[in-house]
Amino acid sequence: MSDLTIHGAFNTRTSRVIWMALELGLDFEHNNFHYSTGGTQTPEFLAINPNGTLPAIQDGDLCLFESLAINLYLANKHGGELAPKDAAELGLAMQWSFWAATEVETAALDALKHRLLLPEDERDEAAVAAAAEKLAKPLAVLDGALADREYLVGDRFTVADLNTAAVAGWAKFARLDLSAWPNLTAWLDRCLGRPLFKKARGG
Ligand SMILES: N[C@@H](CCC(=O)N[C@@H](CS)C(=O)NCC(=O)O)C(=O)O
Numbered sequence: 001m002s003d004l005t006i007h008g009a010f011n012t013r014t015s016r017v018i019w020m021a022l023e024l025g026l027d028f029e030h031n032n033f034h035y036s037t038g039g040t041q042t043p044e045f046l047a048i049n050p051n052g053t054l055p056a057i058q059d060g061d062l063c064l065f066e067s068l069a070i071n072l073y074l075a076n077k078h079g080g081e082l083a084p085k086d087a088a089e090l091g092l093a094m095q096w097s098f099w100a101a102t103e104v105e106t107a108a109l110d111a112l113k114h115r116l117l118l119p120e121d122e123r124d125e126a127a128v129a130a131a132a133e134k135l136a137k138p139l140a141v142l143d144g145a146l147a148d149r150e151y152l153v154g155d156r157f158t159v160a161d162l163n164t165a166a167v168a169g170w171a172k173f174a175r176l177d178l179s180a181w182p183n184l185t186a187w188l189d190r191c192l193g194r195p196l197f198k199k200a201r202g203g
Pocket of ligand 1: 011012013014035040052053054055065066067068
């Protein structure tokens, strides 16, 4: 039995953590359940993640929540090509991860909700347009950072790309027009085209 358990359904932010675990080649248990079952509000689960949200992991005695932090932890613990090699790479990986969570995620999720997740009669194209407007500045920043490089940190796919693409990918899945940012779209295709990304979302 593996020491690592990943809690959460594929169609939640848990897929980010599963993607990371798969890329690292880790052995793990998957407690595959959706929050809509009420399973995140039980005393047992709240002892693991008091926020009552997915994902969460248990790694031996350690309980962790926050998908992008979990991924930074797993990369740091297991090393290899996906992990930051030194303090500068760690700084950059944290920078892009925190940036994705604070500058991109809310607006990208709004777009995704109003294009895909909400029942059709609750979707609002005005909300999509507002989200697209909010995203224009951060997506231009990401496009600029990728102007002369294939990946965000070093010359290889790392946790920085995985975390940032997992968040920015919502803009693509919301079918926003990203054509103004060709470096960004090529990089997103590179990251999200990885076979283990598809597997992490339940195939
Ligand atoms: N910032 C957290 C967000 C966690 C989160 O909101 N997860 C959603 C699923 S994707 C959830 O569990 N929602 C249920 C709820 O808020 O009750 C992370 O990245 O892990």
